[in-house]
Amino acid sequence: MDQSFAIQDTLEKGDTCLVAVQGILVSPYTNESRLVGLVKNRETLAIFLYKHRRMAICADDVSLDEIIPLAEGVIIQQVMPAEGFYVIGTDVTLRIKSLDIDIVMQLPFGSHTQEFLRRVNQPIQEGLPAFPSQQFVWLRKYWQRNIPSVNSLFLNNMNYEEERQLSGLDINLVSDLEADKMAMNGQWIKANERVDPSRSPQMSVRHNKTTFTDLVRSADVLSANKAEMVPFTKFGLRDNLIKSELLKNEDTYISIQNYRFFVGTYNVNGQSPRESLQTWLSQDSEPPDLYCIGFQELDLSKEAFFFNDTPKEEEWFKAVSDGLHPEAKYAKIKLIRLVGIMLLLYVKKELAVHVSEVEAETVGTGIMGRMGNKGGVAIRFRFHNTHLCIVNSHLAAHVDEFERRNQDFREICSRMQFAQADPTLSPLTIHKHDVVLWLGDLNYRLKDIELEKVKKLIDSRDYKTLHKFDQLKQQIDGKAVFEGFTEGEIMFQPTYKYDPGTDEWDTSEKCRTPAWCDRVLWKGKHITQLEYRSHMALKTSDHKPVSSLFDIGVKVVNEELYKKTFEEIVRCLDKMENDCIPSAALSQREFHFKDVKYRQLQVQTFTIHNDGQVACQFEFIRKLDEESYSKPWLRANPSKGFLTPGSSMQIELEVFVNNQTAAALNAAEEKIEDILILHLDRGKDFFLSVTGNYLHSCFGSSIQMLCYMNGYMRDTSEETITQLAQMPLQMKDNFLGAEKPAKIPKELWMMVDHLYRNASQQEDLFQQPGLMSEFEAIRDCLDSGYPESLPGSNHSVVEALLLFLEALPEPVICYQSYQKCLESIGDYSSSKEVVSMLPLHHKNVFKYLISFLQEMLNNSEKNHLDIKILASIFGNLLLRPPPDLPKPSNSDKRRCQEFVQQFLQPEDP
């Protein structure tokens, strides 16, 4: 997989990525993969390091991490592995050191690495330009993109020595003196020139780390979306569902269309092309649609073996290109080579658009099980909707080594893996393709038959009989290899071994028995072999080339039908998704609470039923700008819950008007009216409407309002109430339009008078609680004037009196005077002074209550009341701290009681 394209994609115009290789950045902490690119601008070069996604295809998959200009001062050193000897075919470890960077990279063995090293080495040999210099200004734009540390260095033109000292991280491979010397010119140090095991790569410390992680990258995307704006999400699961459904329903939108494939294999015995390949490649009258051409033994030289580098690649590529059918134009899709095994894939130019997802890989099975003198190369690709894999292999040689050949086949199958575009998917193996075409010098020989007999059978063209001795046939029949593959009938004479330049059988000393080494097999549906043949005309090699012509039925997508199927799948998914939205039904959504009264609980119940297919969680949620999900006099019970599909739950709505909420309702500032939002998690919201009427009450009404009110609370119109509620507190006696007010609220008088007359001798008065039902009757009596006298026990009347005082929106001692009262304690006359300053009706109420309490105390032998008890009860009712102050402390409470106590003390005569 060539990744220079991804790097190129990040570069500005005029800059070129010459070669890219994917390596490992070795650090003491972790080893991270990097894409290393050599980038050129005019005469200067720089090494670019990129962090990258697994399959870097475009700029978005990579992010620039480091730039190392190839300038004076750069040292690039091939590091010896710790074992102290160098094994060809292993990874190359490279140390790159410059002004501000000291890194160790591991590059994989292979052509990209060799090419990279060659390209880097060349300018170093020729002498590097000075740095900083004008020539490197082109790098500035990249530095400015995202590598601040280096950028500042560049701009400040900092001195190398300074930087080195500043960094303090110069753990050195080479002695400083030498390093300096090398730094002067820039040097390429070959591994074999410096052997020093103590300077192992593990020691290197890398600094100047730029934090540019994938996380940061994805955060960039997010920041553009501003919280509640278009929330882009990747729906991996959904996409995979669509994909698998599309695959399942493939039959609805594809048709099988035949394409002609030319598959050729040729062991060229290390020779260069000397003859035109047309006799092999373009024998047929009709030009094929695709060419899959494999070579073996392309180059037998040591260079090819050790460095995977050979001029033969170019030569044979050209020979093939020139030999393709003249009546069509072809595009090369891919060339892949492992030492001498090369595979070329061409497609008719006009069909190129239908080719995608091209990947190529190699597997070496040679010496040490890895080297590339034997093994296989493969190209996978998608043609229309069919996934194909072409394998070219050169299996182990020698007559008796058929087991080894079988093993090579299995090795290639298991180790050949193609990365997928989606990194979460496991890599593709050869067998996961719709069509596999396997060609190559499989090296199977004729077994247990004498040379003479072979030649005789060949002469009589009795290939059928001869084929019985073929090892490959035997192994396949024994299911030892190529299981699932098919081979066509062999109607041509063995393709091995000839005296080069002739059609004569091998006359060398070894005098090899002829064999069908070169074969083509296939696996998959809709494959018809039209030709299977050898090409005797070519005489360059000791093998003859073989070709097979196929008609392969390829799945071609009918765009219109595809769209229809796709839309149908999407519609189904939408429906599934909509069905999976939590859903519920409510038995009731409007609630009316009739005649809500002070301190009288009303409850209405409704049922929530989960009528959806998934569990649902519900909760009453707050409305915008509100503190709680409901008004303070309303509660839902429970206010949240969880329902499995099909289950139900009862929810109670409770209305209860207490002291805190009564005032606003009494003053008609507030109504029994609310809308609740019942929210289903990941689902809809219900609005529940709550309405009702409130029966106004003296409880929670102000002293003043009650004094000015003529009739009873429940007979008074809303308008009058609103008007009265708006009266200022400090009222002149001659309030315009008002009738002469009562001195104290008549409701208060009714309760106190009742107690005065009936309860002065009552035991445990003020200490025994009343009855709720009696309280309700008393409340109704006070608010409606009916019945004429207060019902209930004395204890219940006391309870009502205390509630009345507690519910007063403005306490008897007005909030405003609270602080002054506390300050006046101990000085009775100034306490009296504070009381005298109260608004008229408050003053009246205070005095009235005090004299009532004094009267009660006069009967203390009977009712057992004492000053302490009364002061402690009334102190905290008559005096209350303003609502904006914190709750009174215990000492403040005691002081309130002391304040009242002063007035209850028998006055000195």
Add this chain to the structure above:
Amino acid sequence: MAKQYDVLFRLLLIGDSGVGKTCLLCRFTDNEFHPSHISTIGVDFKMKTIEVDGIKVRIQIWDTAGQERYQTITKQYYRRAQGIFLVYDITSERSYQHIMKWASDVDEYAPDGVQKILIGNKADEEQKRQVGKNQGMKLAEEYGMDFFETSACTNYNIKESFTRLTELVLMAHKRELEGLRMSSADELNLAELEDDGSKSDGMANSSKSCWC
């Protein structure tokens, strides 16, 4: 072929109760029409995937209660929307008059850059028409909105209007989308790739011409 990514956003249906919001939604998502009116009390939504301009767009469509008394609450849903349908009923002059109020609510509560579209629904009820088509067009023009007369009953202009609003939202978020589009070039055109020498294999064969 399907792209690797999706876009999700929210559209909102508002307008007086009874103009046909719930029916429009049902017709669009389930291709169904129920003539009985069960007024929506609350807000409800459905999902729908459509493809616009090669982009798979998933839309969450919110249907709101139109009644006056819920309006203070429904407003709080506006700020989550990227696109809003203002719906009136061509057989109800009143619902048309109210569009002004709905539009001013949108101005106040919806996010900046929200896309709007005016819908005159029940276009099949020609004989009961109270609002002329040109009246709708004029109002839409005044507000700078696109306008559609639709019928949930006969499935007229339903897909068109939803697709249009989706397009408008996509256009309004073009910049963010470009970013996405770039990052998912999951198919490379090979023909192009091989035509451009500099982009072919970086190895020794980079200089080769590929056409034979």
